[in-house]
Amino acid sequence: MHHKVAAFAFCVAAGVAQAADIAGLAATCHSCHGIDGASVGPTMPSIAGQNENYLRHVMIEQKHDQRYSSIMGRLLRTYSDEEIALMARHFAAKPWVPAAVDADMRLVNRGRQVAQKTCQRCHGATGERVAEGTPRLAGQWPGYLVIESMKYTDPTFHRNKPSERMAERVGNLAVEDVQAVAHFLGTRK
Amino acid sequence: MTGAHMNRWTRRSFLGALGAGALLSGAPMVARGAAKGRVVIVGGGFGGAIAARYVGMADPAIEVTIIERSPQYFTCPFSNKVVAGIMELDALRYDLKAHAARGVRVAYDDVVAIDPAKRSVATAGGKQFAYDRLILAPGVELDYAAVEGATAGVETVMPHAWKAGEQTLLLRKQIEAMKDGGVFIITVPRRPYRCPPGPYERAALAAHYFKRHKPKSKVIILDDDNTMPKQSLFLESWNKLYPGMIDWVTGNNGGKMERVDIKRRMVITTDADFPADVISFVPPQKAGAIAQKTGLTDVSGWCPVDPVTLESTRHKNIHIVGDAAFTDGVPKSAHIAGAMGRTAARAVVALLQGKTPPSPQYVNTCYTLAAPDYGFSIAGIYEPKGGVIAMVPNSVTVSPTGAPEYMRRTEAEFAYGWLRNIAAEAFL
Numbered sequence A: 001m002h003h004k005v006a007a008f009a010f011c012v013a014a015g016v017a018q019a020a021d022i023a024g025l026a027a028t029c030h031s032c033h034g035i036d037g038a039s040v041g042p043t044m045p046s047i048a049g050q051n052e053n054y055l056r057h058v059m060i061e062q063k064h065d066q067r068y069s070s071i072m073g074r075l076l077r078t079y080s081d082e083e084i085a086l087m088a089r090h091f092a093a094k095p096w097v098p099a100a101v102d103a104d105m106r107l108v109n110r111g112r113q114v115a116q117k118t119c120q121r122c123h124g125a126t127g128e129r130v131a132e133g134t135p136r137l138a139g140q141w142p143g144y145l146v147i148e149s150m151k152y153t154d155p156t157f158h159r160n161k162p163s164e165r166m167a168e169r170v171g172n173l174a175v176e177d178v179q180a181v182a183h184f185l186g187t188r189k
Numbered sequence B: 001m002t003g004a005h006m007n008r009w010t011r012r013s014f015l016g017a018l019g020a021g022a023l024l025s026g027a028p029m030v031a032r033g034a035a036k037g038r039v040v041i042v043g044g045g046f047g048g049a050i051a052a053r054y055v056g057m058a059d060p061a062i063e064v065t066i067i068e069r070s071p072q073y074f075t076c077p078f079s080n081k082v083v084a085g086i087m088e089l090d091a092l093r094y095d096l097k098a099h100a101a102r103g104v105r106v107a108y109d110d111v112v113a114i115d116p117a118k119r120s121v122a123t124a125g126g127k128q129f130a131y132d133r134l135i136l137a138p139g140v141e142l143d144y145a146a147v148e149g150a151t152a153g154v155e156t157v158m159p160h161a162w163k164a165g166e167q168t169l170l171l172r173k174q175i176e177a178m179k180d181g182g183v184f185i186i187t188v189p190r191r192p193y194r195c196p197p198g199p200y201e202r203a204a205l206a207a208h209y210f211k212r213h214k215p216k217s218k219v220i221i222l223d224d225d226n227t228m229p230k231q232s233l234f235l236e237s238w239n240k241l242y243p244g245m246i247d248w249v250t251g252n253n254g255g256k257m258e259r260v261d262i263k264r265r266m267v268i269t270t271d272a273d274f275p276a277d278v279i280s281f282v283p284p285q286k287a288g289a290i291a292q293k294t295g296l297t298d299v300s301g302w303c304p305v306d307p308v309t310l311e312s313t314r315h316k317n318i319h320i321v322g323d324a325a326f327t328d329g330v331p332k333s334a335h336i337a338g339a340m341g342r343t344a345a346r347a348v349v350a351l352l353q354g355k356t357p358p359s360p361q362y363v364n365t366c367y368t369l370a371a372p373d374y375g376f377s378i379a380g381i382y383e384p385k386g387g388v389i390a391m392v393p394n395s396v397t398v399s400p401t402g403a404p405e406y407m408r409r410t411e412a413e414f415a416y417g418w419l420r421n422i423a424a425e426a427f428l
């Protein structure tokens, strides 16, 4: 009996510690992703208000080196998949703050055309659509969207392309089109 | 309106009505009925400013005062780019105005004494500030006394540029005035010092400048130690970008600095004399002078702390944040200063509310630029363990060597994104 109580108390304590800890763990992300995950840019992605599913699977793939990352996989390697899932939930619940970028109409118009032709089917007309595993792109920092898209176009880069579907669509775009579509999507709200 | 918001609003408008003069007077606040405690923060750099931010977010009813000697702050991160003439110093300028606008009391003054028994702080301007909890984040003091020949004014001849601002511009000017075929020396002091990869980054970015403008020039690193952080990455980048240009003289090979000669503009090491056209003489370092004066340092020259709360083990109610803290193997970086700022904030708020401070995690990251489009990084995680702040096993990693050009270029771009976000966390 005594034993059981002790074990029960331990579980509760651990549960509480973990719940309290997620805010603490999540705060370690702020210096790169912004307070509460709302990045001030220009290359660091906002993760506040992003699709929880996307946040979780991206981080788990990064941690297990199934997806290319320059630093995230290394930062995450000592966290459990469960802690990662809790952080995904934590940030998904924060308000989405659209990137503060002034729209350049020339780029916006070119980008809109590229988006209609190449991205809309999966990401929606302005990158607003969030399906099961796809991220919100509308209002994400253009600098980040360019970097991510270049994974699919850069000839020196061939490790762990995360999505075949993306590779097919984005892989053939000219650099100017990537920049334009990133600008168009990033300046949507 | 919630109670918390109301408190905050009331206090801010009250301060607004008082005006700046009253703000700086340091007189006890008349309308402090709602305040749950007074936190005074000394030093408004990365550590102090981030601490202030998180105290305010956690409990707006706590009265926060920042005392900072300088009305403007230039970030050291990216200042090596200014030295190399590829960025302007103004792009690195921040201040505490956003804190003041949120209701933090900001006093631009020099703290000259701390009385741990009376829990009060005295400034050069003759003000007194009482506190319940003090967060001390004064950064480093450059220990010129430790090097023979480093007499008064040495930094005007051999700029350290280890605190960004005038010094950064002076070093840049000297490098720009140097003749092609000249020699530039940077000294690496005994560990621990602020920003372990910083000297090697400076060497690389200086080489970047020379390669474009004065290709016959040389860079010599005089190192107290025999290894450097991110060593294989630095060596790989130098070979690739600046072959034959950078000489790294390790401690065992005569790099240990013993003396400087200001008149002859040279560094004298255990083995040889090293004359040069431009010298960035980075001296050994210890905790900011006010920490030493208050008796917060031990023989190491740094401030021993409790690993969970960062409270000084020498004086109660004083929490040490940033470079000034003695933290075993944890690197002295802006990223860690921020992690400590958040930790001290959470601890102070918990203690003022009568709760138990949570156990923190300290995450470090440090980006380095070997060229404007060539970046790499180190990351590591540290936790309280056995009374110290210990590395989490397997958590310290660096970017891979032999990486594709895409990775180096995008890490340089992420480095800038990091700077913008950590500076916003601290100052905006």
Ligand SMILES: Cc1cc2nc3c(=O)[nH]c(=O)nc-3n(C[C@H](O)[C@H](O)[C@H](O)COP(=O)(O)OP(=O)(O)OC[C@H]3O[C@@H](n4cnc5c(N)ncnc54)[C@H](O)[C@@H]3O)c2cc1C
Pocket (backbone or CB within 6 Å): B042, B043, B044, B045, B046, B047, B048, B067, B068, B069, B070, B073, B075, B076, B077, B078, B079, B080, B109, B110, B111, B112, B137, B138, B139, B140, B161, B162, B163, B194, B195, B198, B288, B289, B290, B321, B322, B323, B324, B332, B333, B334, B335, B336, B337, B365, B366, B367, B368
């Ligand atoms: C060349 C260089 C490059 C760097 N690059 C990076 C990098 O890329 N990434 C990274 O993470 N870190 C980097 N760093 C390290 C980083 O700058 C420091 O670790 C960081 O600034 C430490 O923060 P701090 O709050 O402890 O001290 P500081 O930022 O120095 O702040 C201390 C503040 O306290 C004030 N102060 C001191 N004494 C008093 C007093 N008595 N009264 C009132 N005010 C006082 C000072 O004026 C100052 O504003 C670099 C450093 C250098 C030199």
